[in-house]
Amino acid sequence: MLVVTPDLVIHSANPAAESMLGRSAKRLAGRDxxxxxxxxxPHVAEHLRRNSEQLLARGVPMRLGDRAVLVNLTVSPVPTHPGWRVVTLSDAGQGERFGNEERRVSLRGPAVLAHEIKNPxxxxxxxAQLVARQLDEGKRDLTNLITDEVDRIAQLIDRMQRLGREKPEPVAPLNLHAAIHRAVDTVQAASGMKLAVREEFDPSLPPVMANEGALVQVLINLLSNARDACAGQAQPQVVIRTRFVAGLVMNVFRLGRPVKLPIEVQxxxxxxxxxxAVEQHIFEPFVSSKPNGQGLGxxxxxxxxxxMDGRISHERDTAGGWTHFRIHLPMARQGD
Incomplete structure (x- = not known):
């Protein structure tokens, strides 16, 4: 983001502008x-010189040094300072090309909405960053709150976009227990505290057919939820079990053929x-039992x-005092 005077002279720039343009705020200040x-x-620059009204433009071609990029451009007048404007740039490339090639853009409705929300x-x-530079260290609580909340909303939008993706990630044979250990290590590192997880593994399990990144993400979410859920207990316990359910096989259909899901992670x-009140809807978007939950996890x-052609289910053991989440996955075929 850049703040410019009525004569289009740069007055100040935030850290993101410094990074994008490859110049410090001091070097940018005073430049046209x-x-x-x-x-x-050329008509974009001409519009900026002749018109001080608001401008919104997506996919504007621009050069940064020797690199051609596409940017989303927002120009907003500053009501308290006639003629002054705030110029916001964000990367709109998304792998698109322009120049001699025809530009191809295929943004679906949710993606367009996400872009339009992220720009403002x-x-x-x-x-907020620019205001913070004008304040003493002890007076930046409100500007820090603004940036933190903006980051939280942006992360929420990112998660919504992931939820809307239609093309699944590719699957391959992988070691289930290695994925579990990776997820446990990640949760422990993120929380800064030792996560006491009791492992009850079936060491004879064959490889599962899954996407490693997606499976690790699933396990991270479930382990984090389990850790938070039992944090208030006198003796918090998290247990992760694996087993081969030969007598209890779930089925899904892929390409018209049934796929068995004999490998269980609990x-x-x-x-x-x-x-x-929300138990029957926990897998629906925006449903959460946490006070500050987003309901997307x-x-x-x-x-x-x-x-991954798998299935997940939830069960509450009221008598035993346990909450169980069970994932059933397909087994990798021999030769995969």
């Missing part, structure tokens, strides 16, 4: 905006359980599991 932003389409979010975050905790988990 159109000499810094090399727009491939970037402006808000950049404005993540359990001794917390109080899920609120009965388990919806994403279900999508990732289904993309």
């Amino acid at each position: 905006l159109t000499s810094v932003l090399d727009f491939s389409e 979010l970037a402006a808000i975050r950049g404005a 993540v359990s905790d001794n917390g109080p359980g899920i609120d009965p 388990l919806a994403l988990v279900q999508k990732l599991v289904r993309d």
Whole structure:
């Protein structure tokens, strides 16, 4: 984000602008905006010089040094300072090419909406950063709050976009227990504390057919939820079990043929359980029993599991005081 005077002279720039343009805020200050932003389409620069009204443009070609990029451009007037404007740039490339080749853009509705939300979010975050530079260290609580909340909303949008992806990730044979250990290590590193997980593994399990990244993400979500759920217990316990369920085989259909799901992973905790009011809807988007939950974690988990031809279920053992999440996955075929 750049703040410019009525004469299009750069007054200040936030850290993201420094990174994008490869120059410090001090070097950018005092420069003519159109000499810094090399727009491939002359009418964009001409519009900036002649018109101080708001401008919104997506997929604008621009050069950054010897690199051609596409940017989303937002120009907003500053109501308290006539003629002054805030210029926001964000990368709109998404792998598109332009020049002599025809530009191909295939954004679906949710993706377009996500872009339109992220643009003003970037402006808000950049404005907060610029305001923070004018404040003493002890007075930056509110600007820090603004940037933190903007980041939280942006992360929420990212998760919504992942939830809307239609093309599943490719699957391959992998060691289930190696994926579990990777997920446990990640949760421990992120929380900064030792996660006491009791492992009850079947060492004879064959490889599963799954996507490693997706499976690790699923396990991270379930382990994090289990850790949080039992955190208030006198003796918090998280148990992860694996087994081959030869007598209890779930089936899904792939290309018209049934696929058996004999490999089970169970993540359990001794917390109080899920609120009965939402228990039947926990895999739906925006449903959460956590006070500050976004309600996208388990919806994403279900999508990732289904993309691997697997199934996930939830059960509350009221008598024993345990909550169980069970994942059933296909076994890798011999020769895969």
